[in-house]
Structure formats: C-alpha cells, structure tokens
Amino acid sequence: xxxxxxxxxxxxxxxxxxxxxxxxxxxxxxxxxxxxxxxxxxxxxxxxxxxxxxxxxxxxxxxxxxxxxxxxxxxxxxxxxxxxxxxxxxxxxxxxxxxxxxxxxxxxxxxxxxxxxxxxxxxxxxxxxxxxxxxxxxxxxxxxxxxxxxxxxxxxxxxxxxxxxxxxxxxxxxxxxxxxxxxxxxxxxxxxxxxxxxxxxxxxxxxxxxxxxxxxxxxxxxxxxxxxxxxxxxxxxxxxxxxxxxxxxxxxxxxxxxxxxxxxxxxxxxxxxxxxxxxxxxxxxxxxxxxxxxxxxxxxxxxxxxxxxxxxxxxxxxxxxxxxxxxxxxxx
Amino acid sequence: xxxxxxxxxxxxxxxxxxxxxxxxxxxxxxxxxxxxxxxxxxxxxxxxxxxxxxxxxxxxxxxxxxxxxxxxxxxxxxxxxxxxxxxxxxxxxxxxxxxxxxxxxxxxxxxxxxxxxxxxxxxxxxxxxxxxxxxxxxxxxxxxxxxxxxxxxxxxxxxxxxxxxxxxxxxxxxxxxxxxxxxxxxxxxxxxxxxxxxxxxxxxxxxxxxxxxxxxxxxxxxxxxxxxxxxxxxxxxxxxxxxxxxxxxxxxxxxxxxxxxxxxxxxxxxxxxxxxxxxxxxxxxxxxxxxxxxxxxxxxxxxxxxxxxxxxxxxxxxxxxxxxxxxxxxxxxxxxxxxxxxxxxxxxxxxxxxxxxxxxxxxxxxxxxxxxxxxxxxxxxxxxxxxxxxxxxxxxxxxxxxxxxxxxxxxxxxxxxxxxxxxxxxxxxxxxxxxxxxxxxxxxxxxxxxxxxxxxxxxxxxxxxxxxxxxxxxxxxxxxxxxxxxxxxxxxxxxxxxxxxxxxxxxxxxxxxxxxxxxxxxxxxxxxxxxxxxxxxxxxxxxxxxxxxxxxxxxxxxxxxxxxxxxxxxxxxxxxxxxxxxxxxxxxxxxxxxxxxxxxxxxxx
Numbered sequence: 001x002x003x004x005x006x007x008x009x010x011x012x013x014x015x016x017x018x019x020x021x022x023x024x025x026x027x028x029x030x031x032x033x034x035x036x037x038x039x040x041x042x043x044x045x046x047x048x049x050x051x052x053x054x055x056x057x058x059x060x061x062x063x064x065x066x067x068x069x070x071x072x073x074x075x076x077x078x079x080x081x082x083x084x085x086x087x088x089x090x091x092x093x094x095x096x097x098x099x100x101x102x103x104x105x106x107x108x109x110x111x112x113x114x115x116x117x118x119x120x121x122x123x124x125x126x127x128x129x130x131x132x133x134x135x136x137x138x139x140x141x142x143x144x145x146x147x148x149x150x151x152x153x154x155x156x157x158x159x160x161x162x163x164x165x166x167x168x169x170x171x172x173x174x175x176x177x178x179x180x181x182x183x184x185x186x187x188x189x190x191x192x193x194x195x196x197x198x199x200x201x202x203x204x205x206x207x208x209x210x211x212x213x214x215x216x217x218x219x220x221x222x223x224x225x226x227x228x229x230x231x232x233x234x235x236x237x238x239x240x241x242x243x244x245x246x247x248x249x250x251x252x253x254x255x256x257x258x259x260x261x262x263x264x265x266x267x268x269x270x271x272x273x274x275x276x277x278x279x280x281x282x283x284x285x286x287x288x289x290x291x292x293x294x295x296x297x298x299x300x301x302x303x304x305x306x307x308x309x310x311x312x313x314x315x316x317x318x319x320x321x322x323x324x325x326x327x328x329x330x331x332x
Numbered sequence: 333x334x335x336x337x338x339x340x341x342x343x344x345x346x347x348x349x350x351x352x353x354x355x356x357x358x359x360x361x362x363x364x365x366x367x368x369x370x371x372x373x374x375x376x377x378x379x380x381x382x383x384x385x386x387x388x389x390x391x392x393x394x395x396x397x398x399x400x401x402x403x404x405x406x407x408x409x410x411x412x413x414x415x416x417x418x419x420x421x422x423x424x425x426x427x428x429x430x431x432x433x434x435x436x437x438x439x440x441x442x443x444x445x446x447x448x449x450x451x452x453x454x455x456x457x458x459x460x461x462x463x464x465x466x467x468x469x470x471x472x473x474x475x476x477x478x479x480x481x482x483x484x485x486x487x488x489x490x491x492x493x494x495x496x497x498x499x500x501x502x503x504x505x506x507x508x509x510x511x512x513x514x515x516x517x518x519x520x521x522x523x524x525x526x527x528x529x530x531x532x533x534x535x536x537x538x539x540x541x542x543x544x545x546x547x548x549x550x551x552x553x554x555x556x557x558x559x560x561x562x563x564x565x566x567x568x569x570x571x572x573x574x575x576x577x578x579x580x581x582x583x584x585x586x587x588x589x590x591x592x593x594x595x596x597x598x599x600x601x602x603x604x605x606x607x608x609x610x611x612x613x614x615x616x617x618x619x620x621x622x623x624x625x626x627x628x629x630x631x632x633x634x635x636x637x638x639x640x641x642x643x644x645x646x647x648x649x650x651x652x653x654x655x656x657x658x659x660x661x662x663x664x665x666x667x668x669x670x671x672x673x674x675x676x677x678x679x680x681x682x683x684x685x686x687x688x689x690x691x692x693x694x695x696x697x698x699x700x701x702x703x704x705x706x707x708x709x710x711x712x713x714x715x716x717x718x719x720x721x722x723x724x725x726x727x728x729x730x731x732x733x734x735x736x737x738x739x740x741x742x743x744x745x746x747x748x749x750x751x752x753x754x755x756x757x758x759x760x761x762x763x764x765x766x767x768x769x770x771x772x773x774x775x776x777x778x779x780x781x782x783x784x785x786x787x788x789x790x791x792x793x794x795x796x797x798x799x800x801x802x803x804x805x806x807x808x809x810x811x812x813x814x815x816x817x818x819x820x821x822x823x824x825x826x827x828x829x830x831x832x833x834x835x836x837x838x839x840x841x842x843x844x845x846x847x848x849x850x851x852x853x854x855x856x857x858x859x860x861x862x863x864x865x866x867x868x869x870x871x872x873x874x875x876x877x878x879x880x881x882x883x884x885x886x887x888x889x890x891x892x893x894x895x896x897x898x899x900x901x902x903x904x905x906x907x908x909x910x911x912x913x914x915x916x917x918x919x920x921x922x923x924x925x926x927x928x929x930x931x932x933x934x935x936x937x
Contacts, residue, residue, distance in 0.1 A: 011400075
C-alpha cells in the first residue's frame with residue numbers, strides 16, 4: 001500500500017485540486033482510500049469568499065472522515081468501522097463510497113491517528129491512500145510514504161523567493177536515510193528555543209552521533225551548530241521535524257553548511273518528495289471594494305522558477321492535467 | 333477522578349480573561365492548573381507543556397489574519413515534539429468553530445458562549461450535554477397578574493353604558509361572517525367524528541366571495557395563491573425536524589420577569605413562515621404572531637389546503653394553520669390575528685381549534701383604519717369576543733388607527749370600549765397601545781426631545797384607568813426605524829427597554845429590515861432585533877428608565893380626554909353611529925369608516 005500525503009505551503013495553493021487530480025487518474029476505486037488531516041468541505045474559502053474545489057469520490061473508494069461530516073456531502077457512504085479516534089467533529093469513521101459524489105473530509109489530525117487509520121485501511125485492501133493536507137500542517141504526514149507538495153502564488157507572488165523556499169523544502173525532505181546508530185549516541189528531544197540549542201551543544205561534547213526525537217527549530221538549530229566543538233552525525237526522526245521553522249531557506253542553509261564542513265545529517269524515517277504541483281492562482285485583494293478576486297501570476301514563469309529549484313518533477317495540474325502526476329506517482 | 337494537570341495558554345498578545353474564568357472552574361473541580369503569560373510563542377508553550385508534564389492544554393486565541401497558521405503550527409509542534417498522544421488540545425476564542433478546530437488539528441474548539449462546564453467536561457474527557465433550554469422553556473404567562481379592576485369609576489360607568497348598548501344591538505344582528513364561523517365549527521365537529529361534510533361546505537361556499545366560493549365549487553384557487561406540492565410539504569417536515577434537533581432556544585429576559593417578546597411573521601409562504609418562526613424561537617422570542625394578507629380581510633371566507641402566495645401576509649386556511657402549529661415549540665405562544673376584516677369570527681374558531689394561544693379583535697381599528705364597515709365589524713367583533721371567551725382565548729385590542737393619524741386618546745377610548753366589551757362577554761382582553769412615532773406626535777412635537785415621555789404617558793394613562801395586561805406593539809418603535817439595520821435594531825432594543833422599565837406584559841418587535849425591506853424579510857435582520865432586545869434587557873436589567881415630568885402631565889391629559897371621548901360616544905347612544913360620526917377619529921385625522929362588507933349586516937334570526 002502506498003500512502004501519499006498532499007501538503008500545501010499555504011491556503012489556496014492547490015492541495016485539493018492536486019488530490020482530486022490524482023483521484024481522477026486512479027483506475028481501481030475499490031483499492032483507493034482518501035482522508036484529510038484537516039477539514040475540507042467548504043465550497044467557499046471562509047476568508048476570501050472565493051470558490052474552493054471540493055473532492056468528488058468515486059463509488060467503491062474508502063474514506064475516513066468524522067461522524068458529523070458523514071451526511072454532509074452528496075456521496076452516499078456505507079460505514080464500515082467507527083473508530084475510537086475523537087475529533088472536534090465526532091469520532092472517525094471508515095466508510096465505503098456506495099454512490100459517488102462530493103465528500104466532506106475531516107480525518108485523523110495527528111501522526112498516531114493517521115498511523116492507526118493506515119493500519120486499518122491496509123486490512124481493507126487499500127493500494128493507495130491519499131492524505132489531503134490542512135493549512136501548512138505537516139506533522140501527521142510523517143506517516144506517509146511520500147509527499148506531493150502543492151505550492152504557488154497564494155504562498156508568495158515573489159517567484160524567486162517561492163523557488164528558494166520550495167528548493168529548501170525539497171532539500172530537507174530528501175535528506176538521506178540514517179540508520180539507528182550502533183555506538184553510544186546522545187538522545188535528545190526537541191530544540192524549541194535558542195536556549196535549548198546552546199544547552200544541547202554543550203551536552204553533545206564527546207558524542208559522535210546526536211539523535212533528535214523531536215522538533216528542531218531554525219534558531220535553536222543555529223545556536224546548536226554554532227556551539228558544537230566537533231561535528232557529530234545528526235539524526236532526526238523524520239524530515240517533518242525540520243520543517244516547522246518559519247524560515248526553511250535558512251534551516252536548509254544551516255544543514256547544507258554543516259554537511260559542507262563534513263558533518264553528516266540524516267533521517268530515520270525518510271519522507272521522499274515525489275513531486276511538486278504549482279498553482280498560479282492567488283486571492284487578489286482589491287482595496288477599492290475590499291473584495292477578493294481571483295488573481296494569477298504567469299503560469300509558465302512560475303513553473304520554470306520552481307522546476308529550476310528542485311530535482312523532482314513539477315506539474316501545473318490545471319494546465320497539464322493529471323496524467324503527469326499519475327506518472328510521477330507510478331499509478332499505472 | 334484523578335486530578336489532571338492543565339496548562340492554559342493565551343496564545344494572544346493580551347487577552348486571557350476567558351482562560352482565567354475556566355481556570356477557576358478547573359481548580360474548583362480539583363485539577364492542577366498553570367496559566368502561561370500572554371506573550372509566549374508557540375515554541376515556548378510547547379516547551380512549557382513538556383516541562384509541566386501537562387495532560388491537557390487549553391489555548392485561547394482570537395482569530396485574525398494569519399492566526400490559523402500560528403495555531404496549526406502550534407499543533408504541529410506538539411505533534412512533532414512527540415507529545416501529541418499524551419496531551420489533549422483544546423482551542424477557544426472568537427470565531428473558533430469545531431470545523432476550524434478540526435482543520436487546525438485540535439481535539440476540540442470552543443467558540444463564544446462556551447460555558448466553564450463545557451471546558452471542564454472536555455478536560456475530564458466527559459461528553460458535555462448542555463441542558464436543553466427549549467424543553468425547559470415554559471410558555472410565557474402573558475396575562476400576568478392583571479385583575480381587570482377599574483381604577484377610574486367615571487370612565488368605567490361610561491364604558492359599561494356603551495358595552496350594554498353594543499351587546500343589545502349585536503343581539504339583533506347577524507352577518508355572513510358569523511354564519512360561516514358557526515358552519516366552520518360544525519364542519520370541524522363533524523370532521524372529527526369522521527362524518528361527511530360536503531353539504532356543509534356547499535352551504536359554506538354560498539356565504540363566500542366568488543373567488544373563494546370557486547375554490548369549493550371548481551377547485552380553482554385565488555389567483556394570488558398556489559398550492560404547495562407534496563415534495564415541498566415533505567421537505568418542510570424534514571426541515572422542521574432537522575432544525576429543532578439543532579435548536580437550543582435562549583431566553584431574552586435576563587433577570588427580568590417580563591415582558592414577553594413576540595415576533596411577527598407573514599411571508600406569504602407557510603414554509604418560509606416556519607423558517608422565520610424557528611429563527612425567532614431559537615433567538616429567544618416567547619411568541620409569534622400570524623399576519624394574514626390584507627386581501628384576506630376584504631374577502632368573505634377561507635379557502636382550504638396548503639397555500640402559498642407571493643404577497644405580504646400568509647393565507648389563513650385550516651391546513652396552513654395546522655402546519656404552522658405543528659412546527660412550533662411547545663413553549664411558543666402563538667397568536668392568530670382575527671381582528672380587522674370579514675373573517676374575524678371564523679378566524680377565532682380556526683385559531684382556537686388549531687391550538688392558538690391568542691387572537692386579536694379590534695373593532696375600532698378595523699372599522700376606521702382597515703377598511704371594514706363599522707356595523708359589520710361591530711356585529712362580527714361581538715361574536716368573535718364571545719367565541720374567544722368560549723374557547724379561553726385571550727386577545728389584544730389594537731390601536732393601529734394611531735398610525736392613520738388618530739390621536740392616541742381617541743384610539744385608546746376605542747381600545748377601552750373593546751376591552752370592556754370583551755370583559756362583559758367573559759373574555760380576557762389585552763391592551764395594545766402603540767409605541768410609535770405617530771403622525772400625532774410628528775405634528776405636535778411631543779417626541780422632539782425623546783421617545784420616552786409620550787410612550788410612557790400612554791402606559792401611565794392606561795394604568796390609572798384599569799389594571800389590565802398591556803402589550804405595546806405592534807411592532808414597538810414603529811416609524812422610528814430606518815433602512816439602516818443598526819439604527820433599526822438599536823431603536824427596537826431601546827423601545828423594548830422602555831417597555832420593560834414600564835413593566836408591561838409583552839411587546840411585539842419588528843425585524844431590522846421590516847419597514848423598508850420592500851419584499852421578503854431576511855432571517856438575519858430578525859436576529860438583529862432579537863439580539864438588540866436581549867442586549868438591552870441585559871444592560872438595564874431591573875434598572876429603570878426615568879421619564880421626565882412631562883410623561884405624567886401627558887398621562888393625566890390623555891386620561892381626561894379619553895373620558896371626554898367616551899362621554900361623547902355614550903351620548904350618541906349608538907356605537908356604530910359614533911364610529912361614523914368621528915367620535916373615535918375623524919376623517920380629517922385620518923380615520924375613514926370602512927366600506928368592505930357594507931350592507932351585509934343582517935337581522936338576527
């Protein structure tokens with residue numbers, strides 16, 4: 001079973017369009033499962049008021065969503081299992097789509113909840129599970145086998161900056177796999193504030209490997225690297241642990257510099273970036289009438305800028321269709 | 333249960349009062365709490381959670397630009413730090429909804445109005461079942477403790493003379509309206525026994541205007557109407573069930589015992605009416621008032637079936653009323669107005685049999701301001717009052733002729749005639765003076781400084797005459813509202829506060845767009861004024877609005893002039909003639925004796 005997470009760098013970058021596009025390319029609905037780590041169901045964005053795409057699920061597919069969302073879409077669902085996993089919209093239910101239609105998804109919103117759902121879906125014959133993202137959330141995506149990143153002008157209209165950011169994101173996601181160290185290693189939790197970084201650097205003296213179970217924020221990471229007296233191998237649980245900083249470009253640069261200086265950096269559970277989708281759309285705020293209207297950057301320029309910054313395929317789903325994505329994910 | 337460690341973190345630059353209140357509740361429940369300062373970053377909060385070994389974290393944050401991302405990042409950090417499985421996360425604040433909490437990755441979301449009990453239940457992992465306010469809400473007692481004792485014996489003596497004259501006159505007369513009311517009672521009785529009523533309906537059709545008679549004879553319905561289709565009725569049933577399942581009606585009165593608050597509906601469509609009723613009930617109205625179309629008052633007889641039409645006012649049919657009654661909460665008072673037209677007695681019959689709590693009978697307004705022949709409405713009015721008395725149906729007597737330009741004291745004289753007549757016939761009348769910016773005060777300048785004194789004077793004047801329930805309307809603040817929703821809501825709210833301050837039994841309120849909507853009323857504007865009333869009741873509570881001394885002076889003046897009008901009516905010795913002669917409002921003042929139904933009064937058989 002392949003679990004693909006679709007994460008966005010911001011609202012309106014095209015997560016749901018990307019997910020819908022993959023669904024449309026998948027030929028065996030009964031082996032497909034779909035869920036979301038957030039809530040996806042409004043027909044209009046609740047900030048901009050602009051229309052939002054909604055997910056149309058084919059008959060036969062499995063879906064994991066919260067109790068209160070079960071009757072909210074037009075798809076007819078048959079409930080297979082009510083789990084013990086609670087959400088603000090009720091407990092999660094695994095259902096089979098009996099009659100295709102629109103679905104409202106509010107699925108597992110933590111890493112462990114997603115892992116639980118994956119285990120249940122595996123037992124139901126699922127070959128592909130699509131996990132729709134929520135806002136910029138990434139932590140639960142660590143349970144996926146690979147990630148598709150949706151980015152675009154809604155994140156930034158500065159294409160150079162957007163390309164840099166996407167490149168940094170890709171570099172951090174594609175950190176090499178590291179084996180669990182055999183030798184004595186320093187095992188640490190999260191580096192959340194700068195004081196953590198300085199403290200951990202002191203603690204790392206004499207160790208050849210430092211293993212982080214938790215999050216590493218950019219500023220404490222910088223203090224940590226500055227404070228190191230040697231260059232131990234740095235092992236992170238998974239790449240999402242490095243992706244929570246506001247400045248990913250700086251985080252990626254710090255680790256690149258460390259590696260250049262001979263340090264090794266790896267992750268125990270890789271989350272390979274499979275591809276990037278780009279969306280030229282952005283909600284354009286008009287100060288004259290205080291309304292949002294659809295705005296677009298140059299789609300080709302956006303595609304080129306992002307493609308230059310990453311080594312994985314880049315697809316404009318609206319312009320190129322879903323076939324490209326299908327190839328990337330090897331859906332045939 | 334074992335005490336839990338709860339971290340309360342205002343992820344907010346300033347506000348933490350909500351968390352402080354919840355903290356108190358949690359500590360009273362025996363839990364250990366730690367309130368973080370308002371300026372912690374998400375990273376610092378996560379670090380604090382780890383250090384404290386918290387079981388539950390409650391975040392407070394008002395939504396604004398970019399805040400969703402901050403909250404999502406906080407949840408991601410908790411998950412990424414590996415503590416998500418042992419920490420329950422709740423978020424509360426303005427604009428937080430369960431859908432948003434789900435999107436952000438929290439376990440629960442608490443919006444405005446969240447109770448401490450709900451937060452404690454979440455912390456303790458219990459399902460919070462809020463008390464079903466709707467089922468606890470009881471019907472408001474609109475009659476209050478009124479004794480109907482007359483405090484002004486001179487006025488009372490005059491009113492008695494007039495009442496006796498009216499009753500004696502009415503005994504000698506009849507009308508097609510009275511005949512139909514009697515037939516309708518017989519139809520209802522025989523239908524309940526499962527008997528065939530075709531003969532009665534044929535007879536009934538013979539007493540109707542041609543357009544109504546046609547509906548019985550040929551099945552043709554009034555051109556302004558159409559029948560609701562079965563699928564519409566089915567979806568209406570589903571709508572009511574679904575909506576009532578979600579409703580937790582509130583009370584508007586805060587610490588006050590009165591007044592009860594009535595909302596008016598009459599969209600033309602029973603389905604839309606019910607939607608409006610549900611909104612009114614949910615936002616705290618104690619009662620609703622059915623408005624029928626003005627053409628209905630000028631047409632003899634009622635059609636049957638579920639009928640809708642695209643005009644103001646909803647068509648009265650036995651089926652329409654039954655559908656509306658079925659949709660009401662048990663606690664909702666329901667008034668079906670009978671007051672002004674050719675179907676007044678029959679409306680009382682239908683209202684009583686459908687389960688209405690109140691009706692409305694107003695001879696003077698109907699005859700002087702609503703176009704019905706004075707003689708016809710007098711004879712029908714007496715019959716209606718008898719029917720209301722027989723069915724235990726209290727009714728209000730309105731003074732809407734004030735809106736035509738009739739001075740308040742004349743309108744009040746007419747209202748008191750109606751009320752005393754009702755008492756003679758064994759009924760329970762409610763006085764309905766207007767709280768309005770009437771033509772009279774526009775010309776006199778009595779409201780140039782404030783809206784308080786003249787309205788207060790009306791209540792004081794009535795109170796010095798009789799101890800009867802008073803229900804200002806209809807709606808309060810009439811002609812003070814404009815096309816601005818905020819202005820209209822504030823005006824309605826303040827008039828409601830004045831009514832509460834004066835201790836009246838009930839009020840009827842408009843929506844914030846009612847006077848100027850130019851078409852359908854929006855549900856949102858109904859909520860505007862209900863909220864405005866609630867807020868005013870909350871603001872003033874039992875504190876009083878103090879009128880200036882002018883109110884008392886005007887009240888005394890008004891009572892004197894009411895007495896003079898009643899003298900004149902009594903001296904004429906014929907109430908119907910008094911209406912024609914302008915004793916209760918002249919043509920110059922805007923009171924025109926109506927012509928609808930002229931010549932239809934018959935000698936009693």
